[in-house]
Amino acid sequence: MIEFVLLGAFGGIIAGLIPGIHTNLVAVMVACAGFDAWFSCLFLASLASSRSIIDAVPTVFLGASSDVMSLHPAHRFLKKGFGLVGVRILVSGALAGLIVSFLLAPFLFIVLPFLQNLVKPVLFWLLLGVVIFLVLREGARAFVVFSISGVLGYISLSAVTEPLFPLLSGLFGASGLILSLFDGFDVPLQKTASNPNIPISRLSLFAILGVCLSGFLMLFPGLGPSQAASLVRVKSKTRYLLLTGALGTVDVIISLVAFVSIGRARNGAVAVMEQLVGSFDISALIALIGACCFSAGIAGLASVPISKWYSSIFDFVEYRFVALGVLFFLCVLSLTLSGLLGLLIFAVSAIVGLLAPLLGVSRSHAMGCLLVPTLLMLW
Amino acid sequence: MNKTVLLIVCLILSVVGIVMIFFAKPDVSPQVLELSGTVVEVDKRADVTFITFIPDDLKVVSFGEGSFAKGNTTLRGRLQQYKGRLEFVLDD
Numbered sequence: 001m002i003e004f005v006l007l008g009a010f011g012g013i014i015a016g017l018i019p020g021i022h023t024n025l026v027a028v029m030v031a032c033a034g035f036d037a038w039f040s041c042l043f044l045a046s047l048a049s050s051r052s053i054i055d056a057v058p059t060v061f062l063g064a065s066s067d068v069m070s071l072h073p074a075h076r077f078l079k080k081g082f083g084l085v086g087v088r089i090l091v092s093g094a095l096a097g098l099i100v101s102f103l104l105a106p107f108l109f110i111v112l113p114f115l116q117n118l119v120k121p122v123l124f125w126l127l128l129g130v131v132i133f134l135v136l137r138e139g140a141r142a143f144v145v146f147s148i149s150g151v152l153g154y155i156s157l158s159a160v161t162e163p164l165f166p167l168l169s170g171l172f173g174a175s176g177l178i179l180s181l182f183d184g185f186d187v188p189l190q191k192t193a194s195n196p197n198i199p200i201s202r203l204s205l206f207a208i209l210g211v212c213l214s215g216f217l218m219l220f221p222g223l224g225p226s227q228a229a230s231l232v233r234v235k236s237k238t239r240y241l242l243l244t245g246a247l248g249t250v251d252v253i254i255s256l257v258a259f260v261s262i263g264r265a266r267n268g269a270v271a272v273m274e275q276l277v278g279s280f281d282i283s284a285l286i287a288l289i290g291a292c293c294f295s296a297g298i299a300g301l302a303s304v305p306i307s308k309w310y311s312s313i314f315d316f317v318e319y320r321f322v323a324l325g326v327l328f329f330l331c332v333l334s335l336t337l338s339g340l341l342g343l344l345i346f347a348v349s350a351i352v353g354l355l356a357p358l359l360g361v362s363r364s365h366a367m368g369c370l371l372v373p374t375l376l377m378l379w
Numbered sequence: 380m381n382k383t384v385l386l387i388v389c390l391i392l393s394v395v396g397i398v399m400i401f402f403a404k405p406d407v408s409p410q411v412l413e414l415s416g417t418v419v420e421v422d423k424r425a426d427v428t429f430i431t432f433i434p435d436d437l438k439v440v441s442f443g444e445g446s447f448a449k450g451n452t453t454l455r456g457r458l459q460q461y462k463g464r465l466e467f468v469l470d471d
Contacts, residue, residue, distance in 0.1 A: 042400075095388055277407050280405070281407070283403045287399060290399025291396060291400055292396070293399065294392070294396025294400065296389075296392050297390065297392035297393030298389070298393060300385060301386065304382065
């Protein structure tokens, strides 16, 4: 049994380092592979956890741009030569998020059904309210990004068999890479000193905030970690990275808790687990959370040498070649998974994805691609 | 979080994870099962077909419109409880 957890941890590390290989994509492959159902679930839980931690590395080192307006806070560290510090902050946030969500899991298990019953009758209006709040905060330009992404999502979701891959990797992955190619961004030499001094109290605070936000958004279909980070205004880039790091791992743990507690499969990996075993008892939930903890430990340990290795790639290879390679890989994957129409969706999504940084608003508004169809479905 | 703290946190998480996996005794059954054996009797009623299948001592039920011949075969379906009894319901 432990070998599947170990395999999941290493699978998550590899998937996390390759842009575009999302947990949901691996989950679909696992569902088709026909392995033992329970071992597949352990593998997926472990993979999701380690991937959410190692994801810090490409988040910092890929998709950066010279344009200050479109810079992700992680890329600001990279531009100053402190990319390794950025990775360490994200990983610290992710581990803190995992520990806090692990400790709060019993509480969430009890509370989520009550919240679900409370929210259910007014789900549409609450979701609409959250969306309006998020969009209005950044004004008319955010509304433009949100509505165009929404129309694109509405059309794409019923157009091909695997629409999410070309849609999301186009909107969030390819657009950043294209922007960095056009403005001739190159990764500066990275400093090796990488010990950010973050007090435990601050780590805990942002981990708890991550659990609260993720637990709240768990009740709303279509809203994920990126919207959770947008709900609160965090101006300091270190704090923002702590929060986004925490949200990734918290989402994995809370998704498992929510599935057993309220029977809702929040993400693709849990949906595949549901398809494989139907339902879990508490013991299964404990084992799955255990797999997440084990895998997070492995990924956390691996993050230090891996981030140094990843950073050293740019000493030998020009950033634009890496970006072009990743773009080519995403194109091939879109074509393989969703056919020619998928490739078209990928291309259009990449162009739409450019709107947010060009208009100077948060990329998370492009999640309109899922939120608009969800709102229409709930209507 | 400096390197030593990171190392300690990661090691603790790994050990806690292993202990949890080791001691948890999940009662999980696969959603879809395949049973190989012999169909010895087929009782077709209005919308449902009851199949006697050996060597598994399970009530096999089909709500689909397929026809079942006696003899060796592999059946694909899921386990469900009906009135306190475990049934093997075939996938369509």
